[in-house]
Amino acid sequence: MSASQSAVRSRAEAVAVSRTFDWMILFVLFTAVLGGYHIHFMLTGGDWDFWSDWKDRRLWVTVVPIVAITFPAAVQACLWWRYRLPIGATLCVLALLLGEWINRYMNFWGWTYFPINICFPSQLIPGAIILDVVLMLSGSMTLTAVAGGLGWGLIFYPSNWPVIAPLHQPVEYNGMMFTLADLSGYHYVRTGTPEYIRMVEKGTLRTFGKDVAPVSAFFSGFVSVIIYFLWHFFGKWFAGTGFIADDAS
């Protein structure tokens, strides 16, 4: 067989090779995103995502969606404009959560013995599905950024509430009130994480009484729209194939 001949000899073989190629690329993409997105998210979301006593109704709700929409926007740009595949956001979040769960279970629990109920990751999958479906239905980057990005921010708190609400029950302990999450953070000693670096319930958002989570979620969604645009362009640029002579797209 010469170099100019096809490697396959029938349509069935071509389909089989194509499917093998699909799974190989999907696996490589999944693991590459897992690594890159996980590092990015640990560096930017960090403690807000690590600890239950950082998951507050102000900064956690605000920060995590904003820093988490980055890779989904970029991978969506690649998979949608090149392949019309509306799975970029979900693929990213599934990869991130798999990496996070491996880390939390193997390291946080298995190595340093923090109970999982203090170090579980935030839930991002509902937001990813909204992003992917809005992109698929609209075919528009602008609409996905505006409607999808806003939805991504707005659904974050409700999608996590079933898991964190039990930890926000109040406890009286030695004459002070805690939530169970606060008490976990106090009980399970983090030598390198003193209490004062915990950025929770800070800020000047005091005119909405106790209902600050929806306001924070709206703000988070709004900023997520902007970040989506930015990272979508990063993704488009990164997925470019201009380095191939006959493909200037």
Add this chain to the structure above:
Amino acid sequence: MKIIKDKVASLSFVALLMALTAAMFYAPTASAHGEKSQAAFMRMRTIHWYDLNWSKDEVAVNETVTISGKFHVFSGWPESVDEPDVSFLNIGIPGPVFIRAGSWIGGQLVPRSVALSLGETYDFKVLLKARRPGDWHVHTMMNVQGGGPIIGPGKWVTITGSMSQFVNPIVTLTGKTLDLETYNIGNIYFWHAVWYAVGVAWMWYWAKGPIFIPRQLAVASGKANTLISAGDKKVGIAFLVGTIVANAVLMGTTNEAYPVTTPLQAGTMRGIIPLELPVPSVSVVVDDATYRVPGRAMQMSLTITNNGDSSVRLGEFMTASVRFLEPNVLEDETGYPDDLLAEEGLTVSDNSPLAPGETRSVSVTASDAAWEVYRLADLIYDPDSRFAGLLFFFDEAGNRQMVMVDAPLIPSFI
């Protein structure tokens, strides 16, 4: 080329074997907390821990150990470290091998950061409940915002038993009793598994058909619009609506299940009450101080005046948690960590009782290997070459007075 590749492969294999073998034969336990690496001036001129007591050396899982004592916040706090306006009484242990069942400063529970005042002395207590079996080095520790961790003395405590027996029972304000060690874990796993399955289902819907090559060819040939069918859109709408409705319903049912929830508690605690210590009747002036590098000894020339009504003798010099004792005056009976205790480390040129009203100039030498072992000798490389510490004087009845000293230190290299 093949020869080079083979060589690289074989050398890599040899290197891997050597690394594994080295790890098998020499894998020491990492049990330090970096206390020796911390700049000497930070340990000498910030927080002075003293009168420390670890209630037990060995406990079973679920039993408690209390660490109590006092700490003096040095009034000559170094400029390069932020003042302790936001500080957290922590504990230096390798992860949650104990849980911190309680911590108090001046009798006030301090689960959050506190404001401390320079020049004041506070009593403290930390209650630890044993969780994970092993031998653990347990340090006192104060984290200072803008300054970092200021670690105090550490002592080995052994935990026996099995971690599977550990329980952490809590009663909520709604009357529910639960074990914080395991509470809510099943719920966390369940909802993460459910949403992961939903995400995988969405992925599977698209990955079950050709993904990359045929779709890329279709997009490149201008047929991108044919790749999303009406059926795809219906499935997408089902996922979208299902996700939104599910979250709305779950929010409602969760609120019904947990009608009483509160926000996380935060904020610096102020107004911590310091100890009211009597004003010392002994005054000390440091005339000069030198650190003799070859002899691992610090020598101070002191002018001591006794303004009290009973004679006193110098019994101890303490700095950076290292205690230099004058054996004729003081013996340690508290079980203080051996490596931090120089039982015969303090000599005084004339330590006869200093009578009331008397002033005497003496030469005091604090010498011990601890200067090197604890890297306090590195003080001579600090940007502000000063030392500080606590002097303890004792009268005939055994009453103790604490006097703080703070002065420039001149190194001597010969």
